[in-house]
Amino acid sequence: MNKDYILRMKPNKANKSPTGGGEVAGGWEVRPGGMLVQKRNSDFNHIVSNIKVRVKHGSVYHDVVISSQASFGELKKMVAGATGVHTQDQKIIYKEKERDSKSFLDSVGVRDGSKIVMVEDEVSRERRCLESRKNAKLDKASKEIAEIRSEVDSLAKKVGAIELEINGGKKVVETVFLGLIELLMKQLIKLDAIAADGDVKLQRRMQVKRVQKYIETLDMLKMRNSSLGNMQQYQKIYKEPVSKTCQKQQEMKKINGGFNEGQVVVTTKWETF
CATH class of the missing domain: 3.10.20.90 (Phosphatidylinositol 3-kinase Catalytic Subunit; Chain A, domain 1)
Known part of the structure; x- marks a missing residue:
């Protein structure tokens, strides 16, 4: 392409189109963005058939x-x-x-x-079918994770209620802990069975961390609950009998005429040889 041909193709002021483009020789035209393209067979006054x-x-x-x-x-x-x-x-x-x-x-x-x-195009059709099946699996996995998230939310409320009771000094039946831990473990198993990629995989990982956190919280609360039970049992076994023992010792002192604890009272007369 020589210099003269290029100059002939350049638009001039006389043949610019109303949209900012321009017509050039050789069946070419310049679009408003400056791109040189082949001229279309119509103009603004032409009716497209x-x-x-x-x-x-x-x-x-x-x-x-x-x-x-x-x-x-x-x-x-x-x-x-x-x-x-x-x-x-x-x-x-x-x-x-x-x-x-x-x-x-x-x-x-x-x-x-x-x-x-x-x-x-057989190759394109096969690729599109594979992509469609993949998207369907991801949609299914996303729905399953949403259901698990809702279940975990419900279990989380129960964990919070147990924590409030223990913080208030109330002992909780141990089977309650075991039941909640079992339900949370079932959610972990469900999450582990879900195959996911990309954002769906990230959602699954977040739910796994949530469930693990609540299980750890229940283990901690279970230990506190056990300690709380031992404390109550200690108070019942040791504190109350000790007070009763002291009361009995005071009564014995009154009966013995005020002898101090540790004094020896001789009740047997031995013959002197």
């Missing part, structure tokens, strides 16, 4: 009515409705060349009555 193209899929032909200036991506959407083939699984071939979804029909010469071939 529809065309009918024949799309071959396998041994079946489909007549599709579409705008002459539509993109191949829009054509894929219409073909998907007629054939049931997903747009991502389609390969559109025109004049023995695969066309990009962003390309326009008129820019490559598609006219009324043109024949186009659509081929199903």
Whole structure:
């Protein structure tokens, strides 16, 4: 491309379009962003007409009515409705060349009555199916984690209630601790069985840490509860009998005429030889 040809292609003030772009020689135009593209076959005063193209899929032909200036991506959407083939699984071939979804029909010469071939991309279809199954598994895992989170929230309230009772000096039945720990362990087993990736995996990890924290809290409260029971038992066994013993000793002193503790009282007279 020589210098003179480049100069001929540059837009000038006389042929700029109202949108800020400009027309250049050789069937090219400059878009408002400065990009040089092939000139479209219409202007602002031109009425865009529809065309009918024949799309071959396998041994079946489909007549599709579409705008002459539509993109191949829009054509894929219409073909998907007629054939049931997903747009991502389609390969559109025109004049023995695969066309990009962003390309326009008129820019490559598609006219009324043109024949186009659509081929199903097996690799793309398989990849999309795998991706769809993966997303379905992640959605299922996310719902399962949400259910476990709700259950853990309910158990957390019970743990908090037990902590309040123990802090208030009230002894809790040991089976309550064992029951809550068992329920929390079941939630851990459920979480361990969930296969997850990405954000869902992070959600699972957060719930695992929560459950472990509540189990540790219950173990600590269980020890405090046991100590609280031993303290009450000590007060019952030792403190009350000690006070009764002191009372009996005082009564004995009165009976013995005020003898001090430790004095010896001789009650037997031995013969003197």
